[in-house]
Amino acid sequence: MVRRVIERWSRDQVLALAPDASSQKAAAGVSAPAKWSRAGVARDALWGECKGSGAKPYRACVDLREPAYRCSCPSRKFPCKHALGLLLLWSADGVPAAEEPVDWVEEWLDQRRERAAKQTAKVAEKIAAIAADEAAGGSGGSGDDRRARQREERVDAGLADLERWLGDQIAHGIAGARQTAPTDWADLSKRLVDAQVPGVASVMTELSRVFRHEDWPARLLSEYALVHLLAVAHRRSPELPRDLRETVRSRVGFTTPKENVLAQPPVRDHWQVIGSRDEDRDRLLSRRVWLLGRATGRAALVLSFAPVGQPLDSSLVLGTTIDASLCFYPGSAPLRALVAERHSAAASSATPPHGVRAGKVPQLIADVLSRDPWTESWPIVLNDVVPAQADSAWHLADHDQKEENAVPLLPSTGTPWQLAAVSGGHPVTVATEWTPDGLRPLTTWDEQGRVVIL
Amino acid sequence: MGSDRGAGATAVSVLEQAAVEVVARRAGQTPVRAEQLAAAPVESLPLVSSRAADRLARMLAGEHSRLIGEWLELAVEHGVRVPARLIPQLLDLGARDRSVRAHLGVLTGARGRWLAELNPSWAYLHQESSGEGLLDHGVWEFGSSGDRRAFLQRLRAASPGDARELLAVGWDKESPAERAVFLGTFADGLSLDDEPFLEAALDDRRREVRRAAADLLTRLPGSRLGRRMAERAAGLLVRAGNTLTVELPERCDSAMERDGIRSELPAGRSGGRKSWWLQQLIAHTPLDFWPGHFGLSVGEITRLTIPDWGREVVMGWTRAAILQHDPGWARALFDLEPLTDLLAVLPPAEQSHRAAELVRAKSVNGQLIMMLGGIARPWSGPLAAAVLERVVEVAASQPWNAGELAKLAAERLNPALHDQLGHLPDDLHVLPTTLRFRFDLTKEFS
Numbered sequence: 034m035v036r037r038v039i040e041r042w043s044r045d046q047v048l049a050l051a052p053d054a055s056s057q058k059a060a061a062g063v064s065a066p067a068k069w070s071r072a073g074v075a076r077d078a079l080w081g082e083c084k085g086s087g088a089k090p091y092r093a094c095v096d097l098r099e100p101a102y103r104c105s106c107p108s109r110k111f112p113c114k115h116a117l118g119l120l121l122l123w124s125a126d127g128v129p130a131a132e133e134p135v136d137w138v139e140e141w142l143d144q145r146r147e148r149a150a151k152q153t154a155k156v157a158e159k160i161a162a163i164a165a166d167e168a169a170g171g172s173g174g175s176g177d178d179r180r181a182r183q184r185e186e187r188v189d190a191g192l193a194d195l196e197r198w199l200g201d202q203i204a205h206g207i208a209g210a211r212q213t214a215p216t217d218w219a220d221l222s223k224r225l226v227d228a229q230v231p232g233v234a235s236v237m238t239e240l241s242r243v244f245r246h247e248d249w250p251a252r253l254l255s256e257y258a259l260v261h262l263l264a265v266a267h268r269r270s271p272e273l274p275r276d277l278r279e280t281v282r283s284r285v286g287f288t289t290p291k292e293n294v295l296a297q298p299p300v301r302d303h304w305q306v307i308g309s310r311d312e313d314r315d316r317l318l319s320r321r322v323w324l325l326g327r328a329t330g331r332a333a334l335v336l337s338f339a340p341v342g343q344p345l346d347s348s349l350v351l352g353t354t355i356d357a358s359l360c361f362y363p364g365s366a367p368l369r370a371l372v373a374e375r376h377s378a379a380a381s382s383a384t385p386p387h388g389v390r391a392g393k394v395p396q397l398i399a400d401v402l403s404r405d406p407w408t409e410s411w412p413i414v415l416n417d418v419v420p421a422q423a424d425s426a427w428h429l430a431d432h433d434q435k436e437e438n439a440v441p442l443l444p445s446t447g448t449p450w451q452l453a454a455v456s457g458g459h460p461v462t463v464a465t466e467w468t469p470d471g472l473r474p475l476t477t478w479d480e481q482g483r484v485v486i487l
Numbered sequence: 488m489g490s491d492r493g494a495g496a497t498a499v500s501v502l503e504q505a506a507v508e509v510v511a512r513r514a515g516q517t518p519v520r521a522e523q524l525a526a527a528p529v530e531s532l533p534l535v536s537s538r539a540a541d542r543l544a545r546m547l548a549g550e551h552s553r554l555i556g557e558w559l560e561l562a563v564e565h566g567v568r569v570p571a572r573l574i575p576q577l578l579d580l581g582a583r584d585r586s587v588r589a590h591l592g593v594l595t596g597a598r599g600r601w602l603a604e605l606n607p608s609w610a611y612l613h614q615e616s617s618g619e620g621l622l623d624h625g626v627w628e629f630g631s632s633g634d635r636r637a638f639l640q641r642l643r644a645a646s647p648g649d650a651r652e653l654l655a656v657g658w659d660k661e662s663p664a665e666r667a668v669f670l671g672t673f674a675d676g677l678s679l680d681d682e683p684f685l686e687a688a689l690d691d692r693r694r695e696v697r698r699a700a701a702d703l704l705t706r707l708p709g710s711r712l713g714r715r716m717a718e719r720a721a722g723l724l725v726r727a728g729n730t731l732t733v734e735l736p737e738r739c740d741s742a743m744e745r746d747g748i749r750s751e752l753p754a755g756r757s758g759g760r761k762s763w764w765l766q767q768l769i770a771h772t773p774l775d776f777w778p779g780h781f782g783l784s785v786g787e788i789t790r791l792t793i794p795d796w797g798r799e800v801v802m803g804w805t806r807a808a809i810l811q812h813d814p815g816w817a818r819a820l821f822d823l824e825p826l827t828d829l830l831a832v833l834p835p836a837e838q839s840h841r842a843a844e845l846v847r848a849k850s851v852n853g854q855l856i857m858m859l860g861g862i863a864r865p866w867s868g869p870l871a872a873a874v875l876e877r878v879v880e881v882a883a884s885q886p887w888n889a890g891e892l893a894k895l896a897a898e899r900l901n902p903a904l905h906d907q908l909g910h911l912p913d914d915l916h917v918l919p920t921t922l923r924f925r926f927d928l929t930k931e932f933s
Contacts, residue, residue, distance in 0.1 A: 044541055048548075061550045065920055066927075125541060203498035258505035265503075392518050399514035406510040421521035428521040439521035450575040453605065457527035457571060457598050469513050481537070485572045 040381040042350055045486055047120045049309060050100075050347040052110050052318070052339075060117030066127050072119065073131035077378055079123050080138045083115045093119050094138045096145065098378035099348045103141055111344030159292040184229050188285065191228025192264040195221070199261045207253055214253075215241050232286030236260055259407055280364040280405050289362055291371065299358035299373050302326035304333065305386045306349050307414055307464040308475030313341070320345040323412040323464070323475070324359070324370075325386045332412045333359050333370040348372070351476065352484035353379040366405035368412075385462035385478035388414025391431040394440045398467055411467040412475075415440075417460040420453050429472065432460035443471035451487050455479045463487075527601035532593075535567040539931040543569065547576045551924050553898060555580070557864070559590035561932050568596040578602065578609040592616050592633055627653065632665055639672045647676035651684055663693035670699040677707055686711065689745050701747025705771045706811050712746050713773040717780075719743070720772045723765065724800070726781045726791065733796040735761035736768060747771060762799045769803025774813050789819040808832060827861025838862060843869035851881045851888045856895060865901035874900070875908065875918075882912045890914065897921035902929055 051057045063083055070090065072081030080094035085106065093104040093115040100120075102112040112120075122128055134142065198221060207214075218237045225234035236256070243252040266273065266281045273281065283289060304324040312319045318341055324333040337346035349355070349372075356376040361367035389397060394413060401408050421430035421439050427449055430439035442449060442465075455461060455477050465472040474487040535543075539562070546555045562569070569577065574595050581591045591599065592615025603612040616637030626638045643650035654669055661669065670688060673681055681703070688700035689712075704712035723734045736743075739750040739760070748767045752760055774785075781788055793800055801823060808816040809828050817832035825845050830838050842862055849855050859874070866874065874896045882889040893915045905922035 044544060058549065061545065061548065064550075065924070067920055067923060126538070199502060200495050200498040203501050204495060254501075254505050255509040258502045258509055261499075261502040262506040395514075395516050395518065398516070402510055402514040406506070419523045421523040423519055423521035428519065430521050430523050432523070437518045437520045439519050440516075441519070448606075450602070450606070451572065453524060454571045454574045454598065454602055456524070457601060458524040459526055479570065479572055481534075481570070483537075483570075483572070 041124050041126065042120070042353070042381065043483060044121060044124050046350050046352055046484060047117060047124050049351050049486065050112060050120070051117055052112075052345055052347075053311075053341075056110055056114055056117065059114035060121055063114055063118035064121035064125070066122065069119065069122060069127075071135070072122065072128045073135065074123060074128045075131040075134050078134045078138050078142060079119060079128060080135060081119050081122070081128065083118065091115050092137060094134075094141060095120060096142060098375070100350065100379070101145065101348065109343070112347055156292060156295055160296045163292060163296050187228045188230050188267070188287075191225050191230045192233070192267050192285070194224060194228070195230075195233065196261065196264045196268070199257050199264075202257060207250060207257075210253055211244060211249075230286050232284050233260060233263065234286070263407060274365070276363065276365040277404075279362075280366065280407075283362065283364060284407050294360050294362050294371050295373055297360045297363060299360050300326065300329060300331065300370075301356075301358040301376070302329045302331070303354050303356050304359065305354045305382050306351050307386050308412060308466065309349070309351055310466070310473075310475065311345070316341045318343075318345055321410075322346070322349045322351075323466070324349070325388070325412070325414055325464075326359075327354070327387070330387075332368060333361070334368045334412065335372065336369055350379055351486065352382055354382045355379045364405065366401050366408060383482050385416075385482070386414050386464070388416045388462060388464070390434075391415055391418050391429055391440050392434065392438050394467070394472075409469055412464065413467050413472070414462060414464045415472075416462050418463055419458055419460055420449055420456055429463060429465070429474075441471040443468055443473045445470075446473055449474055449487065451485065452477055455485050524605075528597040530568060530596045530598065532566060532568040532596055535562055535565075535569055536931060537570075539567075539928075540570050540573065542928055542931060544573060547573065547580070551921065554921070554925060554928065556587060556590075557898075557925065558928055559587055559594060561929065563590050563593050565932050567594070568598075569594050571598050574599050574602055578606070578612065581611065582608050588612070588615050632668070635665075636668055636672065639669055640675065643672045643675050647673075647678065648680060651681060655684060663691075663696060666691065666693060667695035667699050670696060670703070673703050674706075677703060679707065679709060682707065682710055689747070697745070698747050698749075701771065702810060705747075705773070705807075708773065708775070710773075712771070713776075715742075715746060716768060716772040717776040720768050720776075721780060723768070724780075726783070729792055731781075731791045731793045731797075731800070733765070733793060733800060735759075735796065736764045737761075739764050743768075762796060765796060766799045766803040766806070769800060770806035770810060772803075772807065774804070774807050774811055774816050785815050785819050789816075789823055805829065825858055827858050830858075830862060836868070839866070839868045839870040843873035846870070846873040846877050851877055851885060851892055853888075853891075856888070856891050859892075859895060859899075862899065864899045866896070866899045867901040867904070871896075871900050871904060878915060878918070879911065882915055886914060890917075893918050898925075902926040 048057045048060070051060060068083055069081045070084075073079075077097045078094060079097055080092070082090040082092055085091045091104055091106040093102070093106075093113070095102050095116055102116040104113045104115045106113055106115055108114065119128070133139070218240050222234045222237040225231075225237060237260075240253070240256055243249045243256065246252055263281065263284055266277075267285050270278045270281055279289075304326055307323050307325050309320060309322040312321075318339050320337050322335045324335065325331070326333070335346065335349060339345045355372075357372050358374045358376070359370040360373045362369040394415070397413065398411065401411050415429055417432045418429040419432045421428045423439065426444060427442045428439035429442065452461075452463065452474055461477050463474055464476040465474050477485050477487060479485055539558075543555070543558055546552050546558060577591055577595060578599065581588045588611055592612060595602075595612070596617070599612055600617065603609040613631040613633065615633040617634060626634050630638065639650055639654065642653065650672065658666065673685070685700045685704050685707075689697055689704075691697050691700070701712065704710045705716070707713070719736070723736060725732050739748055743764070744750055748764060748771070750760070750764070752763055756763065777788055778784060783791075789801075789804070801820070804816060805820050805826065805828075807813070808820055809832060812832055814833055817829040820826075821829045821833075821841065830842060833841065842859065845858070846855065862870070874892065878889055878893050878896060894917055897918050898921065900922060902922050902925035905919060905926045908919055908922070911918060
């Protein structure tokens with residue numbers, strides 16, 4: 034029998050799965066070989082028993098294919114420190130290979146398979162229902178329908194209110210915004226939440242960030258203009274093409290049910306995980322994981338949210354590649370996606386992803402913005418770039434072209450020391466997140482092809 | 488009403504134009520011209536194994552971070568360099584902790600130096616030797632101060648005379664700080680051939696240089712400085728039977744100051760200046776002068792009764808034993824007071840043996856732990872056995888001291904002992920855990 038061996042993940046890859054920094058620390062604390070007994074790895078499953086404070090050891094196991102985790106400890110964190118510690122031990126080659134998973138692991142794997150089958154059947158049912166519904170003319174149950182109409186009316190009213198308010202702001206001038214605006218924004222944001230326009234409400238709550246910049250009046254006008262554009266677009270959405278209408282609806286704050294996303298045509302590819310970033314906003318954690326399709330060249334974003342202390346999606350490991358079908362949320366510049374189906378286990382990628390030259394960035398972004406003018410984040414992988422400086426601001430420059438060839442990095446990220454060290458003035462591949470203020474470096478690959486988180 | 492509607496329409500038009508403008512700006516960014524970082528030079532050392540590098544990354548992230556020094560030391564011994572991705576963290580560590588800088592000079596290789604050019608807080612790296620340019624005179628002419636010192640050290644090891652002559656050529660043009668540093672290389676292969684040069688250095692403008700020269704001459708058997716010191720000390724210490732009578736020097740003249748005696752009290756030292764002069768005189772007097780002077784063996788001398796200024800005399804001898812690296816005197820003085828610095832003068836086997844005796848005999852307290860702190864790794868043999876025994880013994884009665892001793896032992900014991908510890912109480916888990924970590928750490932280099 035040929036045993037397929039899953040390539041071990043690096044320590045950084047494992048730690049990137051942790052829900053927060055304290056979990057990373059705790060995981061390192063239980064990653065010593067002495068803490069573990071009866072640990073083993075076989076057929077993509079990893080397990081072990083960890084000495085805890087009680088009499089019985091905690092049993093932790095990981096299904097490396099996804100990965101998925103389970104542990105008998107009472108922790109509410111997910112993955113818990115034991116699962117992570119076990120992964121760290123494995124990443125340091127501290128877990129011996131076994132022939133077969135032990136019984137309790139096998140049992141869990143079976144349960145997972147059963148559940149997955151049930152889940153697939155349920156989703157298929159819903160997708161069929163949506164298809165049937167659309168075929169029948171698009172109107173579903175009556176109660177849901179009334180609620181939906183009610184919401185539409187509220188949103189219309191809320192955005193009309195917003196349009197008026199913005200007009201007033203501009204008519205009165207924004208020079209005094211620093212004094213008066215923050216209270217107005219808070220009130221407005223509350224009204225928008227009541228009007229069930231959460232997307233726009235959250236834009237308003239974050240507006241005060243413009244005051245960090247010297248050119249805040251220009252920034253504030255830009256923000257107002259884009260929100261105004263969205264409100265107008267919503268008001269006139271019947272005139273818009275279907276994709277753009279979807280984009281407007283999602284920016285306004287209408288959520289698309291998972292089933293509707295999964296009903297989209299799947300895109301199958303070898304998706305390489307090129308970067309990830311966690312954010313904590315008002316005690317709500319968000320994790321963005323960006324993927325790049327090897328054959329299609331398409332970028333995708335898998336987004337997950339969780340209140341502090343609750344699990345974030347940790348099934349995509351930085352630097353690995355999965356053969357999977359993705360379904361994209363509908364829109365005019367689709368990026369956010371769901372992993373609909375995995376066709377094989379995640380494999381470590383030995384080579385950096387194939388991206389674009391630095392000189393191509395403006396064109397790429399122009400194309401995205403022409404489809405979705407509200408875009409403020411887009412993943413871009415740059416090949417053969419070198420850190421460079423212009424007016425003491427850091428850039429990424431194309432290594433081969435010496436003329437105008439550099440794109441600026443986001444100033445707030447400071448000097449990219451880690452990137453400079455890995456590059457050493459030699460060309461490297463860098464995965465970045467485009468933002469209107471510059472590129473945020475996410476990931477690079479060193480001479481050994483190892484993923485380095487920036 | 489009319490003007491209101493007009494203002495409203497204008498406002499909308501402003502918002503619409505602004506929207507067009509902001510999206511056009513974002514979409515219309517063009518690449519700019521920027522100065523690319525120059526390519527870092529090629530590395531000469533091989534990269535450390537990825538397993539070892541992973542362990543270093545773990546330690547830099549906080550796991551067993553006190554063992555980073557040991558890792559760095561081993562890596563230097565094995566002639567490897569660290570992966571570029573870890574260099575920024577290491578250089579930050581070096582900015583806080585001087586003790587690792589010399590290792591970083593070698594381990595971060597060409598990339599480290601290249602990076603240090605970009606960040607002023609890493610500039611210290613240029614003071615360190617990169618371990619390159621074995622006997623390349625170009626290094627001496629153009630290298631960083633760290634590389635020049637290393638070059639001089641290597642030349643000194645190969646041919647002390649050539650090193651001295653090379654240094655003499657440009658001596659006056661070196662900065663005072665560098666003169667003192669370069670003089671330090673004379674410790675290796677010190678001989679009477681160096682005496683004229685060192686005697687001349689006693690007249691240097693810089694105090695650090697004068698003191699370095701005086702210390703070297705003190706360690707040089709048969710030096711004129713040694714004879715001058717012995718003459719000064721002879722009249723002050725006189726034996727009558729089993730008693731040593733001590734007289735303080737009356738003044739500290741310019742000749743004494745030239746020979747390295749500091750006339751002013753160092754900051755923090757209380758007491759009179761004369762006793763301070765006495766201690767320094769004794770510290771700089773060749774130790775082999777005393778047996779002839781008193782007509783006694785070393786062991787007998789240290790057991791003499793000294794009614795006045797005994798503390799100063801013993802301190803002087805102690806500093807002399809350390810400075811002159813004299814095991815006979817160190818042994819005798821260690822019996823009086825177990826100072827770690829004296830232990831360091833003894834051969835390794837004897838160090839271990841003597842420290843073990845102390846560990847068995849004395850109570851476990853801060854003083855003992857401090858003394859043991861001065862003994863370098865790896866502890867094995869009698870010392871290891873004694874420490875392990877003691878730690879278990881006092882674990883229940885003095886948990887805090889036992890914990891401190893266990894922590895120290897975990898970092899110093901030979902890691903090969905990790906599976907021979909026997910059964911230990913739970914609160915001492917630091918011992919097996921740390922030793923196992925160090926055992927794995929060491930293994931990853933072989």
